[in-house]
Amino acid sequence: MKNPARTAKVVVSLIVSMTLGAGILMALDDKAISEGAFSLASYTRLNSIDKAANPVEAALRQWEQVEVYCANISSDTDSHFTIYNDVLGEDGVIEQTNSWRKQRSCDADGSKTIRVCVVTGVENKPSDCQLKRTAALIEKLRRKCGINNRDIYYPSNWQI
Structure with missing residues (x-):
């Protein structure tokens, strides 16, 4: 110098x-x-995957499958988890339903399928944030419940 x-x-x-x-x-x-896929501020405001995946009121049930489906609106009785878009909530927020908290089946036949509703609105296409959050939730549930990858079902238009 x-x-x-x-x-x-x-x-x-x-x-x-x-x-x-x-x-x-x-x-x-x-x-x-x-804002978008790389905005850390919007991503860090979201609830944690660990908290969302933990049942609150009951012991973890033996689950065998995970089914992801898209819907225009959220239907609390048809799913265990709801992942919102910007229309009905903050994009990517994961909400547990009573069915998950109480570890009950969403189907009348008592199936052992975890149902995840991705609220997409009328265009029926999930946002990038919803795709990432869904993937993270599915991975957490898969490991926690011992579910094989072949027992995870996505909509036909899903981009993994």
């Missing part, structure tokens, strides 16, 4: 510019321009 004063100026200006850049990015993070 021939010129320590110059080095100090460069380091200080680098720190100031990085701080300003980070401040600008954080200020823009909640705006529409940066």
Whole structure:
């Protein structure tokens, strides 16, 4: 280092510019321009997969399959989990239903299928956030309940 004063100026200006850049990015993070698949602010506000997958009121039942389906609206009685879009809730939020909390079947025949409703609205296409959150939930349930990958069923238009 021939010129320590110059080095100090460069380091200080680098720190100031990085701080300003980070401040600008954080200020823009909640705006529409940066929302999407890579917005950390919107993703960190979502509930945890671990909390969503834990039954609250009953011991974990022996489940054999997972079925993911899309619906225009959420139907609390037809599923164990609901994953919302921006229309009916915050995109990617996972909600347990009473059926999961009490470890009851959603079907009258008492099947051992975990049902996951992905609320897509009229266009019947899940958002990127819903796809990622569904995949994370399914993986957590698969490991927790010992379900094989071949026993997980998705809609025909699902993009894995």
